[in-house]
Amino acid sequence: MAKIYNFDNNNRSNQLAIKADRALAKLAANGDRRAFRCIVDDNKQRMFTVARSVVDDASLAEDVVQEAFIKAYRALPEFKGQARLSTWLHRITYLTAIDTKRQRTRHLRLATDSVEEDKIIDEGPGARADRTLESSQLQTQIHEALAGLSEFEQIVFTLRHMQNFKLREIAQVLDRSEGTIKNILFRAIRKMRDQLAGTQEALQEMGRC
Numbered sequence: 001m002a003k004i005y006n007f008d009n010n011n012r013s014n015q016l017a018i019k020a021d022r023a024l025a026k027l028a029a030n031g032d033r034r035a036f037r038c039i040v041d042d043n044k045q046r047m048f049t050v051a052r053s054v055v056d057d058a059s060l061a062e063d064v065v066q067e068a069f070i071k072a073y074r075a076l077p078e079f080k081g082q083a084r085l086s087t088w089l090h091r092i093t094y095l096t097a098i099d100t101k102r103q104r105t106r107h108l109r110l111a112t113d114s115v116e117e118d119k120i121i122d123e124g125p126g127a128r129a130d131r132t133l134e135s136s137q138l139q140t141q142i143h144e145a146l147a148g149l150s151e152f153e154q155i156v157f158t159l160r161h162m163q164n165f166k167l168r169e170i171a172q173v174l175d176r177s178e179g180t181i182k183n184i185l186f187r188a189i190r191k192m193r194d195q196l197a198g199t200q201e202a203l204q205e206m207g208r209c
Contacts, residue, residue: 022081029076053158054097068093090173145195153188
């Protein structure tokens with residue numbers, strides 16, 4: 001008899017949250033500034049985390065988030081509420097970050113080519129701070145190991161083990177199945193362990209998917 005009254009509380013809560021998201025998005029799309037401010041305040045930090053997992057500069061990640069909010073505001077009338085508003089915003093942020101990274105890489109390549117014959121080493125306070133931060137041998141090894149991953153593996157690994165995203169959330173943001181994300185994460189961890197053979201004990205907690 002108990003089974004008759006058993007239902008998925010998590011699923012029901014998610015459906016209620018989606019309805020609330022849909023109502024909030026409709027208000028914001030109709031020009032309600034308070035509604036849009038609520039959307040911004042609730043999501044900006046997690047969106048920054050998504051952007052930061054793709055681009056390697058905090059100020060650039062902030063620019064990505066701002067651009068993502070602009071895109072989201074313009075697209076609010078198209079929000080259908082098939083998933084959480086946060087997931088929709090994370091997806092926009094991810095795509096914006098990828099596009100920004102590609103553009104930046106292209107511009108840096110052009111700039112590097114133009115000054116290749118006249119290289120000037122100018123180590124300012126920022127560079128010295130970075131060097132101090134990376135002075136730890138373990139940090140350096142992890143950085144090198146991460147660089148050995150593919151771009152997609154880096155993003156998945158960073159979101160899961162450095163930003164504490166759930167596998168389901170990563171799958172939603174990257175528009176992949178949860179099984180695919182698990183496989184990518186497993187492959188990334190295996191590569192990391194291969195490159196960090198002498199420091200595997202430092203990665204024991206990372207191995208818990």
